[in-house]
Amino acid sequence: MENLSWRQRFYDPRSPARRPRRAAYALPTLFTAGNIFLGFVAILRSIEGALLGASGQLGRNPHFGAAAIAIGVAVVLDGLDGRIARMTNTVSDFGREMDSLADVITFGIAPAVLAFTWGVQFVASGGIMQDHRAGYFFAFLFLLCGAARLARFNVQTNPIPKNPGKADRKYFVGLPIPAAAAMVAAIVYASDSVPLESWIFSVLWLALLALLSFLMVSTWRYPSFKELNLTRPRSPLTLIFFGTLIYLIWNFSQPVLLAISSLYVSTGIAIRAGGAIRRRFRPHATPPQPEHQTS
Numbered sequence: 001m002e003n004l005s006w007r008q009r010f011y012d013p014r015s016p017a018r019r020p021r022r023a024a025y026a027l028p029t030l031f032t033a034g035n036i037f038l039g040f041v042a043i044l045r046s047i048e049g050a051l052l053g054a055s056g057q058l059g060r061n062p063h064f065g066a067a068a069i070a071i072g073v074a075v076v077l078d079g080l081d082g083r084i085a086r087m088t089n090t091v092s093d094f095g096r097e098m099d100s101l102a103d104v105i106t107f108g109i110a111p112a113v114l115a116f117t118w119g120v121q122f123v124a125s126g127g128i129m130q131d132h133r134a135g136y137f138f139a140f141l142f143l144l145c146g147a148a149r150l151a152r153f154n155v156q157t158n159p160i161p162k163n164p165g166k167a168d169r170k171y172f173v174g175l176p177i178p179a180a181a182a183m184v185a186a187i188v189y190a191s192d193s194v195p196l197e198s199w200i201f202s203v204l205w206l207a208l209l210a211l212l213s214f215l216m217v218s219t220w221r222y223p224s225f226k227e228l229n230l231t232r233p234r235s236p237l238t239l240i241f242f243g244t245l246i247y248l249i250w251n252f253s254q255p256v257l258l259a260i261s262s263l264y265v266s267t268g269i270a271i272r273a274g275g276a277i278r279r280r281f282r283p284h285a286t287p288p289q290p291e292h293q294t295s
Helices: 021-053 062-087 093-118 127-155 177-190 199-217 236-251 253-281
Strands: 171-173 219-224
Touching: 021 062, 021 236, 062 093, 062 171, 062 219, 093 127, 093 177, 093 199, 127 171, 127 199, 177 199, 177 253, 219 253, 236 253
Parallel strands: none
Antiparallel strands: 171 219
16 A cells, blocks of 8 residues: 555545545534534533522532533634644635634633623622623623624734734734633633632622733734644654643643633733833834734
8 A cells, every 4th residue: 555644645636636535624624513512511511500509509510610621622622623624735715614603602602601600690799790780791792802803803814913023923913712711711610610709709800801802802912823833843842841731731730721821811911011112112113024814
């Protein structure tokens, strides 16, 4: 049997244009379908957690933890389906639209429902939390801004952020919605799935939702890590780094995942603040060429 590389196995040998096999198009779609399924599971488990808390059990709620884990796993699948589509040359308009619809469900609706049921529903009404109307608003704002972020990405080509980076690097313009959902899920997971009852912490929670909503529709740049090529040989230091990261996540998943999510969300803020400081002290510097947004 002829020795073929993994990439060559996806091409149809009968096609003169070296088009991918039809079965190859199903591979990234399976990841997207898994993304939708996990979002559906997260919504159901959030509702089950709300019902369990309403029955009087306000301690550790395993349903909220399961919803957070489902969203976290969906973030990984969302990162893989695009890379697999590009690696197998099976990128299509259908796949892009399917991925966007999946993101609205899994990283928009699911974290919004989880954010309300975990962080608002069991807080005693009063003041700003009167009738939980503020919770409804900020959970909806998170969903709305996430949908707007996806719509902007779909219709714009090469949007220019307010703080352009190096021309040879690619960035996301605005906080990606999977990263915002991962932040919500990481906090719920790190709290041992114990819902909030203090109105002070709930107000801080709503403030975080408002910040994530703003970052998603902002034009601040975030690293995309598209320069990473999984098929190229890696140095031993890279192997050690990823091995250590996997070990830490496996043994200390709650603080490590929260730290990773917080670090990425704060990256855009730090880049924006750093750019403002540099422009203040170097007002006549030549602005760099704008970079391209990546999917």
